[in-house]
Amino acid sequence: MASATEVSIEGRTLRLTNLEKVLFPACGFTKAQVIDYYRQIAPVMLPHIADRCPTLVRAPDGVAGEVFFEKRCPSHRPEWIAIGPANGVTGGCVIDSLAALVWTANLAAIELHVQQSPRLALQTPTAMVFDLDPGDGSTILDCRRVALQLRTWLEQLGLAVFVKTSGSKGIHLSVPISGSAVTHEDAKRFALSMGQLLEQRDDTVTTNMAKEQRVGKVFIDWSQNDRHKTTVAPYSMRIREYPTVSTPLSWDELEAASDERCLRFIPDEVIERVAARGDLWSDALTVQQQLPHLN
Numbered sequence: 001m002a003s004a005t006e007v008s009i010e011g012r013t014l015r016l017t018n019l020e021k022v023l024f025p026a027c028g029f030t031k032a033q034v035i036d037y038y039r040q041i042a043p044v045m046l047p048h049i050a051d052r053c054p055t056l057v058r059a060p061d062g063v064a065g066e067v068f069f070e071k072r073c074p075s076h077r078p079e080w081i082a083i084g085p086a087n088g089v090t091g092g093c094v095i096d097s098l099a100a101l102v103w104t105a106n107l108a109a110i111e112l113h114v115q116q117s118p119r120l121a122l123q124t125p126t127a128m129v130f131d132l133d134p135g136d137g138s139t140i141l142d143c144r145r146v147a148l149q150l151r152t153w154l155e156q157l158g159l160a161v162f163v164k165t166s167g168s169k170g171i172h173l174s175v176p177i178s179g180s181a182v183t184h185e186d187a188k189r190f191a192l193s194m195g196q197l198l199e200q201r202d203d204t205v206t207t208n209m210a211k212e213q214r215v216g217k218v219f220i221d222w223s224q225n226d227r228h229k230t231t232v233a234p235y236s237m238r239i240r241e242y243p244t245v246s247t248p249l250s251w252d253e254l255e256a257a258s259d260e261r262c263l264r265f266i267p268d269e270v271i272e273r274v275a276a277r278g279d280l281w282s283d284a285l286t287v288q289q290q291l292p293h294l295n
Contacts, residue, residue: 012080012099016106023062023108029243031108037237037245037267038105042098044279045235051118053084053092055230056104057111063239070109078103084119092119110237113230116187122227124180127284128187128291129231130173130195131166131221135214138204140263143171144254146205146218149198151251157292162284163254165263167238167246171254172231176287188225190291195220234281237267245270248280 004017019032038045056070073083073093081100086092095101095112104112116125130150132143147163150173154161162174177187195207198220206217224231232238232246247265257263265273 050096053086054112056109191222
């Protein structure tokens with residue numbers, strides 16, 4: 001029988017199981033440490049996911065075991081976990097409280113991915129994203145260069161843009177969008193146009209999805225703006241050999257990054273960053289701006 005510990009969080013009783021299980025064998029990082037990270041990061045993470053129904057990416061036997069995506073909220077959820085519209089399903093988990101986030105972490109839902117639209121307005125994106133992914137022979141530092149160029153052009157168009165590591169090999173940019181006039185197709189076309197413009201000027205950039213076309217290049221994945229696509233949430237851990245985190249950055253530190261280690265963060269480092277600097281993506285929740293028309 002699985003070992004279990006009962007805890008009370010926000011008046012909710014949770015039964016946490018197998019806390020000693022090692023989920024990241026390369027460094028001995030346990031399920032208890034995953035849960036504790038999400039407990040500590042909840043104040044800054046929850047505002048970015050509370051109005052969405054995240055897709056849970058679970059690794060109950062650790063990162064070396066089976067990994068699966070779960071769009072629908074498990075049937076054994078507590079009655080206080082609400083459900084709502086999600087990515088192609090009607091019963092996603094609403095993760096809008098510390099107790100709910102700890103509950104998902106206890107499922108070994110190491111990653112949480114979100115759509116660019118809230119659950120109550122799935123046809124209306126609130127952000128346009130650029131997922132910068134290095135092909136074979138390229139690194140996150142090449143993504144850094146592409147991110148800085150895209151930022152320059154976006155700011156020239158009067159758009160505020162936010163940046164984070166993917167927690168894996170790449171970098172994510174997010175451009176907040178307000179109002180109900182912009183569709184997912186609008187955002188997708190805009191991101192593709194920006195990517196193609198850079199592709200014309202820089203032969204180390206591609207918007208081509210074919211893997212063989214990405215060798216030695218940075219792929220600008222504009223398709224992440226599709227209605228049914230999700231992107232890893234800010235502050236989500238990643239299912240990799242080591243427990244890395246998708247971490248919001250300032251543009252100054254991205255510019256100053258001189259090696260790949262400057263753009264890789266583990267949970268303890270992220271907690272320390274937030275304690276010292278707060279949520280570097282907090283303004284992404286309140287910026288009001290419209291996408292301009294590209295000729």
